[in-house]
Amino acid sequence: MSLRLILLGSGAVRPVPGRDGPAQIVVVEGEPLLFDCGRGAVTGLRRVGIAPETVDRVFLTHLHFDHVSDLPYFILVTWVIGREREMEVYGPTGTKEFVQRSVRGAYEEDLRSRFGHGRSALGLDAQVTEVETEGTVLETGTYRVRATPVKHGNMPNLAYRVEASDGVVVVLGDVDRRQDLTEFVAGADLLLCECSGTKEFLEHPSRPWGAWHMTPEAVAELATRAGVKKMVLKHFVMEDESAIEQMGEEVRRRFAGEVFVGRDGLSIDLND
Ligand SMILES: [Zn+2]
Ligand SMILES: [Zn+2]
Numbered sequence: 001m002s003l004r005l006i007l008l009g010s011g012a013v014r015p016v017p018g019r020d021g022p023a024q025i026v027v028v029e030g031e032p033l034l035f036d037c038g039r040g041a042v043t044g045l046r047r048v049g050i051a052p053e054t055v056d057r058v059f060l061t062h063l064h065f066d067h068v069s070d071l072p073y074f075i076l077v078t079w080v081i082g083r084e085r086e087m088e089v090y091g092p093t094g095t096k097e098f099v100q101r102s103v104r105g106a107y108e109e110d111l112r113s114r115f116g117h118g119r120s121a122l123g124l125d126a127q128v129t130e131v132e133t134e135g136t137v138l139e140t141g142t143y144r145v146r147a148t149p150v151k152h153g154n155m156p157n158l159a160y161r162v163e164a165s166d167g168v169v170v171v172l173g174d175v176d177r178r179q180d181l182t183e184f185v186a187g188a189d190l191l192l193c194e195c196s197g198t199k200e201f202l203e204h205p206s207r208p209w210g211a212w213h214m215t216p217e218a219v220a221e222l223a224t225r226a227g228v229k230k231m232v233l234k235h236f237v238m239e240d241e242s243a244i245e246q247m248g249e250e251v252r253r254r255f256a257g258e259v260f261v262g263r264d265g266l267s268i269d270l271n272d
Contacts (some may be wrong), residue, residue, distance in 0.1 A: 003028055003166040003270040005190055005232070008044035010262035012196065012237045013066045020044055020264050021066045022235055024171060024192060025055075028143045028164050034058045035160060035171045035192075040264075041070040042077060048265055053078040057138070058126075059145065060091030061173025062157035063098055072102040075126055080114075083123035090137050090147070092156035096128045131158055134184075148184045151176040153212045159184060167270045170228075174235065176211060177218035185226035189270055192262075194235035195219050195247055201238055213237070216247045220254035231255070234262035 004027040011019030021038020025045070034041070034055050045052045052074060061067055075087060089099060103124070104111065115121070131137050134148040143164040150159045152174045159181065162169045167189035174194055175181065185191055194214050196202060202210030213235075214222075223231050233251065236244050248261035260266060 002030070003162075003164050003169065003189075005169060005192065005268045005270070006048050006050075007192070007232060007234060007262050007266040008041050008048070008264065009038050010234045010236060010264050010266070011039075012235050013064075014237075014239065015039070016239055018264060019236060019239075021069060022061075022173065022194075023070070024234075025050065026162050026169050026171070028162060031057075031142075033145070033162065036061055036067040036173060037069075037071040037074050038066050039069050042074050044264065048267070053081045053083045056083075056085045056087055058087065058089045059137075059147075059158075059160050059171075060089065060095060061150075061159065061171075062092055062152060062155045063094055064155060064174065067173060068098065071099070072106065075099070075103050075124070076107065076110075079124045080119075086123060087126040088138075089126045089128045090131060090145075091128070092149075092158050093130050093132060094156060095130050099126055099128050132156075146184075148181075150181065151179045151212075153209060161185075161188070169270070172214075174212060175214050177214050178211065181222060182225045185222060185228060188226065188228045189230065190268065191223055191226070191228045191231040192234060193219050193222070193231055195233040195251070196235055196237040198238070198243065198247060198250075201243075216250035217254065220251045223251075223255045223257060228255075228257055230258040230260070230268070232260045232262050232266065232268065236262075 008023040009020030020040030023041035196213035
């Protein structure tokens with residue numbers, strides 16, 4: 001019995017060395033589930049000892065490029081390496097079209113050349129499920145994944161909740177802090193939450209998109225209301241490392257549970 005989280009990428013849009021794009025793995029009973037697939041995710045999987053072609057289930061929060069830029073590469077390279085099961089991709093409205101255009105559409109010539117020397121299409125085409133309303137998106141004998149729509153600018157956007165016998169992990173993508181997700185997050189043993197920047201940073205007039213994201217105050221308030229035990233901060237838009245550490249301190253001042261400031265490769269075993 002085991003439930004483990006590995007944060008692959010703790011960064012956001014900009015190419016910050018050491019902080020790859022949003023991506024995380026929840027390992028349930030040995031099965032790695034990938035949530036978002038940002039810049040560096042595939043290499044990140046190898047770095048933490050997970051063979052990318054063994055990841056069969058991918059859950060996308062939304063289609064902002066920082067969260068999905070490695071998905072076409074992930075689909076293509078695991079097909080080439082030799083995927084044994086068809087990949088399942090869950091995501092918001094638009095995911096089917098994104099996958100079609102960014103794989104078959106964008107790489108038409110590449111694919112023609114590979115088919116030309118005899119490679120079969122087996123494992124290339126992901127089964128995509130688009131999720132529009134709150135509910136269970138996947139249920140196996142050992143775990144259940146639920147999703148709910150989350151406000152984030154004008155983007156269709158989802159949050160996920162993994163429920164297993166060993167605990168509950170909630171993965172949030174980007175979140176407009178003016179909404180209340182307490183009910184969906186309630187009782188989580190572990191919450192992965194974006195903390196893009198400080199209030200001053202996100203409220204600066206040069207950042208009209210600032211309200212679509214979480215501040216340390218909003219993160220702490222949500223985790224406290226929802227009775228979360230541990231949380232991991234991620235999706236740092238602010239690049240300054242001392243500012244990131246200070247955001248962690250701000251959350252610790254306001255939330256009594258355990259707070260991890262995310263870094264690439266951070267691994268948390270919920271059975272410890
Ligand atoms: Zn983002
Ligand atoms: Zn976003």
